[in-house]
Amino acid sequence: METLPSQTVARLARTARLELTPEELERSGHDLQKILAAFESLSTFVPREGSQGPADTVRLNEGSEARGTSRPDNVLNALDKAAFLAQAPDSDGVYVRVPLILGGGS
Amino acid sequence: MSSPPVSERFAPHLAQICFHSASSLASHFSSSPHSMLSYFESLMSSVEQRNPAVNALTSVQKEATLERVQRLASRGPQEGETLFGVPIILKENIQKVGFPVQCASRILEGYRGQFDATAVERLERAGAVLYATANMDEFAMGSSNENSVHGPVRNPYDLSRVSGGSSGGSAVACALGFAPVTLGSDTGGSVRQPASYCGVYGFKPSYGRVSRYGLVAYGSSLDQISPYARTAADLDIVLQVMAGEDPRDATTLREPYVSHWGRLRLDGVRVGIPRGLVSHARESGKLHPSVARALDKMEAELRAAGAKVIDVEISGIDVALPAYYLIACAEASSNLSRFDGIRFGRRAHEKNLDLAALYARSRAEGFGDEVKRRIMLGTFALSEGYAEAYYGRAQAAREALASGFKEAFQTVDVLLTPTAPTPAFELGRVEDDPTRVYFNDIFTIPANLARLCAVSVPAPLALTEFLPVGLQFCAPQGKDAWLVDLVRCLEEHSLCEMRCPPDACTVPALPNPLSAGGLV
DSSP states (O other): OOOOOHHHHHHHHHHTTOOOOHHHHHHHHHHHHHHHHHTGGGGGOOOOTTOOGGGGGGGGGTTSOBOOSOOOSOOOOOOOHHHHHHTSSSBOSSSBOOOOOTTSOO | OOOOOOOTTTHHHHTTSOOOOHHHHHHHHHHOGGGHHHHHHHHHHHHHHHHHHHOOEEEEOHHHHHHHHHHHHHHOOOTTOTTTTOEEEEETTBOOBTSBOOTTOGGGTTOBBSSOOHHHHHHHHTTOEEEEEEOOSGGGOOSSSOSOTTOOOEETTEEEEEOOSSSHHHHHHHHTTSOSEEEEEESSSTTHHHHHHHTSEEEEOOTTTBOOTTBOOSSTTTOEEEEEESSHHHHHHHHHHHBSOBTTBTTSBSSOOOOOTTOOOSTTOEEEEEHHHHHHHHHTTOSOHHHHHHHHHHHHHHHHTTOEEEEEOOTTGGGHHHHHHHHHHHHHHHHGGGOSSSSSSOOOOOSSOOHHHHHHHHHHHHSOHHHHHHHHHHHHHTSTTTTIIIIIHHHHHHHHHHHHHHHHTTTOSEEEEESSSSSOOBTTOOOSOHHHHHGGGTTTHHHHHTTOEEEEEEOOOOTTOOSOOEEEEEEOTTOHHHHHHHHHHHHHTTOSOOOOOOGGGOOOOOOOTTGGGTOO
């Protein structure tokens, strides 16, 4: 594949919500390049006749004994609020405190 | 019940290590519950002395454990408690209330479990005593257990070598007798490969066999909580306890795990070897001679025992490695987005960051290099302009591979390969090229992609060979109990060899309170 442009790597880091230094961005670009080059065989892979590609993934469950994907709409995994807040990085005991998001930020 | 043979040269070491199976411990404690307290006190004391040399454990929960043991001992065993009093160790990515669930990451420093995983609930309902947490590669990403904020795990057979990963701590803990059964998680080989390096059984259940509820997700379509053990009987008991449909995990299998114990004979079993895959590794020089010898020997012994060994080719297997890494990393990039420093875990301290910048700084400070690398790869695979060519193709390749296995299983009952191309390698091996490390997984990842069950068994080795070598058997999704019974057959025919790490580890002897009862 063609070399990954550095703006692409920077955009990926923003999408992934990772703050990388310029050196880390450069190293990341090289690593990605090496990995993708090693995965070149996938670019010449031709799905077998009858395969419908990624939308077909759900069909992987056909024929397996997976349970149905629906169940009654009941809460099965409530967390104790106090226990949850006890491990929040910043809390006022009722809510988790976060930076102001109205009127600023991207 | 059968036990794996122990070659004579290792027998003297057995006395030094607590090689009590889960079944023998459960049986003993059920009739003598009051012996549990002193056993656990000795066990935890011994483990705390022995752990620093290998760094397998990240915590020993003494107080909680002794409380539980006292409660169990005073009320005695109840109906259905097939693991009564059995010590078990958890990889630290499995939720248990009050236990560290740090996932070997800075971003979860200090985080403790807030609910119990389904597997944990079931083990405790069966009377087990979960007493410690095991070291791992960060967020289960790695094949050497060197990507851990707690430091690397060392191989008990050679402390200068890796344990394997990502469930290295659990493998070493089982090998050293810290517990008869330990739990890891297997997404691409993370239980089987360390099992191979450390000389124990590592069993990856079929996808959906064990509930993933409470397992910190890495690749949700690939992950399985997976046990280590030292006997086939222990694998059978633990899977019977843990497995089963769970309304909190929609991917669990409807059909229950029903033990197949004692029904299988090796005579007539059709064993397939994916010859192309194995030959490619051999011819490219990537298959270590001891691994090649172990595989050849197993093939010959299986034939001698009456099994039919057949060469097979699995369509799609040559693109399994890239398909796996693209799918796993894509899923990981989504799963790890929850670690944003807001609701739990580490948050960056700087005050004047807006929300997006806070996420980015917290994650940059909290994640290690390999995790960042995989998140970046996963984000790339799903990004506009590239998703179809990479993620789309990977999914199509996955489906092709699953069909390839389905075809192969029409002519064979089980597949045999090495578990890993080499025995344990040296700690600190520097690789400029990350893909060279990924090749360690070449034999294990197809089973995760195709949702098969698979087990690594320790191969018998020549007297001159020292480092354990594992061989892998894979069976179709749903045939877990059959596969465990196959392991029993291998034990009975001495086709696998359970060993003990040698004196070179200089671990103090563990007192054996059961020796009067004749139990080993």
